[in-house]
Amino acid sequence: MALVRIDALHKHFGSNHVLRGIDLDIEEGQVIALIGRSGSGKSTLLRTINGLESFDEGCIEVDGERIHPHETDLRALRQKVGMVFQQFNLFPHLTVGQNVMLATRIVRKLGDAEARELALAMLDKVGLREKFDAFPDQLSGGQQQRVAIARALAMQPRVLLCDEITSALDPELVNEVLAVVKTLAAEGMTLIMVTHEMRFAREVGDKLVFMYQGRIHEAGDPQELFANPRTPELASFIGSIN
Amino acid sequence: MAYAFDFASVLEYREVLVDGTLKTLALTAIGTVLGLAVGILGAVSRAWKLAPFDRLFAVYVEAIRNTPFLVQLFFIFFGLPSLGVQINEWQAAILAVVVNLGAYTTEIIRAGIEATPKGQIEAAQSLAMGRAQIFRHVVLPPALLKVWPAICSQVVIVMLGTSVCSQIAAEELTFAANFIQSRNFRAFETYFVVTAIYFLLAIAVRQVLIQAGQRLIARRTK
Numbered sequence A: 001m002a003l004v005r006i007d008a009l010h011k012h013f014g015s016n017h018v019l020r021g022i023d024l025d026i027e028e029g030q031v032i033a034l035i036g037r038s039g040s041g042k043s044t045l046l047r048t049i050n051g052l053e054s055f056d057e058g059c060i061e062v063d064g065e066r067i068h069p070h071e072t073d074l075r076a077l078r079q080k081v082g083m084v085f086q087q088f089n090l091f092p093h094l095t096v097g098q099n100v101m102l103a104t105r106i107v108r109k110l111g112d113a114e115a116r117e118l119a120l121a122m123l124d125k126v127g128l129r130e131k132f133d134a135f136p137d138q139l140s141g142g143q144q145q146r147v148a149i150a151r152a153l154a155m156q157p158r159v160l161l162c163d164e165i166t167s168a169l170d171p172e173l174v175n176e177v178l179a180v181v182k183t184l185a186a187e188g189m190t191l192i193m194v195t196h197e198m199r200f201a202r203e204v205g206d207k208l209v210f211m212y213q214g215r216i217h218e219a220g221d222p223q224e225l226f227a228n229p230r231t232p233e234l235a236s237f238i239g240s241i242n
Numbered sequence B: 001m002a003y004a005f006d007f008a009s010v011l012e013y014r015e016v017l018v019d020g021t022l023k024t025l026a027l028t029a030i031g032t033v034l035g036l037a038v039g040i041l042g043a044v045s046r047a048w049k050l051a052p053f054d055r056l057f058a059v060y061v062e063a064i065r066n067t068p069f070l071v072q073l074f075f076i077f078f079g080l081p082s083l084g085v086q087i088n089e090w091q092a093a094i095l096a097v098v099v100n101l102g103a104y105t106t107e108i109i110r111a112g113i114e115a116t117p118k119g120q121i122e123a124a125q126s127l128a129m130g131r132a133q134i135f136r137h138v139v140l141p142p143a144l145l146k147v148w149p150a151i152c153s154q155v156v157i158v159m160l161g162t163s164v165c166s167q168i169a170a171e172e173l174t175f176a177a178n179f180i181q182s183r184n185f186r187a188f189e190t191y192f193v194v195t196a197i198y199f200l201l202a203i204a205v206r207q208v209l210i211q212a213g214q215r216l217i218a219r220r221t222k
Helices: A042-048 A075-080 A096-106 A112-125 A141-153 A171-186 A198-204 A222-227 A232-241 B014-047 B053-065 B069-082 B089-114 B118-126 B131-168 B173-184 B187-218
Strands: A004-013 A016-026 A031-035 A057-062 A065-067 A081-084 A159-163 A190-194 A207-212 A215-220
Touching: A004 A042, A016 A042, A016 A215, A031 A042, A031 A198, A042 A159, A042 A190, A042 A207, A065 A075, A075 A081, A081 A141, A081 B118, A096 A112, A096 A141, A096 B131, A112 A141, A141 A159, A141 A171, A171 A190, A171 A198, A198 A222, A207 A222, A207 A232, A215 A222, A215 A232, B014 B053, B014 B089, B014 B131, B014 B173, B014 B187, B053 B089, B069 B089, B069 B131, B089 B131, B118 B131, B131 B173, B131 B187, B173 B187
Parallel strands: A031 A190, A031 A207, A081 A159, A159 A190
Antiparallel strands: A004 A016, A004 A057, A057 A065, A207 A215
16 A cells, blocks of 8 residues: 555645645655646645645545644654755754754653664764764755754654755755765655756656646656656656756 | 042941842842743744734733833732732832833744744654644744843843832832932932942843853853
8 A cells, every 4th residue: 555645635825726636646665756847836745745734625644644634733644754845944053963853852752862872873874973063054055954854864754755955055065965865765765855856856766746737747757757758848847957 | 519428328338238239139030030931921922823812912012011110010019909919019029020021022032933934843843843842942942042132131121120119118229229328318429339239230130141041042062
C-alpha cells in the first residue's frame, strides 16, 4: 500500500481554484520531483501534505494517518512528515544543536542525553557535527540548510517534504545540499521535492510530477518524460528551463 | 543672600534614605516581574487574536495608557475599598505598578511577537510542536530579545514613577524625602540627595536589566 495517498484534493484561495482534483500515490522509498511554473500549485500541494495549508475537498493519508478538509489537530500527521523550507527557517536564538534537539525533546520527549546523541548523529549525516555549538548566523546558507535537514530528520519522519530547498542558495552552495538529499534518497528515504533543479530531478527522481493550472498534467519516469514529453505544456516548460 | 548648605542634616537620616531606596527597588522588582508576565499574556492575546482576551487587553491597554499613573493609584487605593476590597498601601502600590507596566509592555512585546518571521512558526509546526510550545520556545525568546531595550526603558520610567506612591503613604524613597525635609527643614539638600539617588538608581537598573536580558534570553556566551 502507498505510504502517501492523495485523493481528489481541491483547494481554493478565495476565488482562485489552486488545486483542482489531485490524485497521487507515493510508495515508500520513492523520490518524487514536483515541477511546474510558479502558480501551478506545486508548493501548495506540498504544503497540504503536512497541513501547513488546509484544503477544501478530498483526503490525504500518510502512513495510515488520514486527514480531512479543515482538520485542526495535525500533530500526529506532522510527526510522520518532515519539511525543509526554501528559507531554512532555523531558530536564530538557538545553537545548531539546540535547533536539532528542540522538537525531539519537547515533542518526542527524549531525555537530554538521548536527544543530544540523536542530534549529533543527524548532524554527522549532513557533515556538520562540528557545528553543534555554532549559531545559525555563523553558518553559510548551504550549512544552514543542511542543519534544517538534520533538524527534520531528527523527528524520524516517514516522508520528507522539500520546498525549493536550493532556490535561496548561492550557486556554489547548491551542490552540498543536493549531495545530502542524494544520500537520503539512496538510504531509502521517501522524498517529495518541489524543485527547479531539473538535472537533479532527472538523476535522482523516481517519478516526475508536472503540475499545470492546479492539476497533475503529466507524471511518470523522469528520464522518459524529459526525453519525450507527451504534452506541449511540459515540452514548453522543459524548453524554458534549459 | 547667603545660604549655608547643610548636607549633614540629610545624612542624619541615612537609615530612612536607605530604607526608602530599598523599598523603591523592591516595588520596582516585584512590579517588573509581575508586570512583564501580564505584558506577555497581553501581547500573545493581542498578536494571536485569542478571543475574547484580545479585546479585553485592547480596552485595558487604552485605559491605562490614556490616564495618569497617580489617578490609577488613587483609583486602586481609595476606590477599591469602596467596593469592599481591603487593600493596604503596598498592595495598592504593587498592583498599580503591575497594571501600569503590564499595559505598556503588552504593546512593546506585541511588536516583538508580530516581527516573528512566518517561516519560523511554520518550521516549528512542521516539527509537530503545539501552539503553546511554539510560543514558549520559538516566538517568545527572540521577541523579547528584540524589544528588550524598550522594556528596560519602560521599567526605568515606571521606577521613577513609583515616587507618586508617596501620596498614599507607601514609605518609598520620595516619602522618605518628604519625611526628612519636614524634620530638618532642609528642602534643597534633601531633594538634591534624593534626586541624585534616583539618578543613580535609574542608571544602575538599566544596566542590570540590559545585562540580565542578554544572559537570560540570549544565552549566548560569545
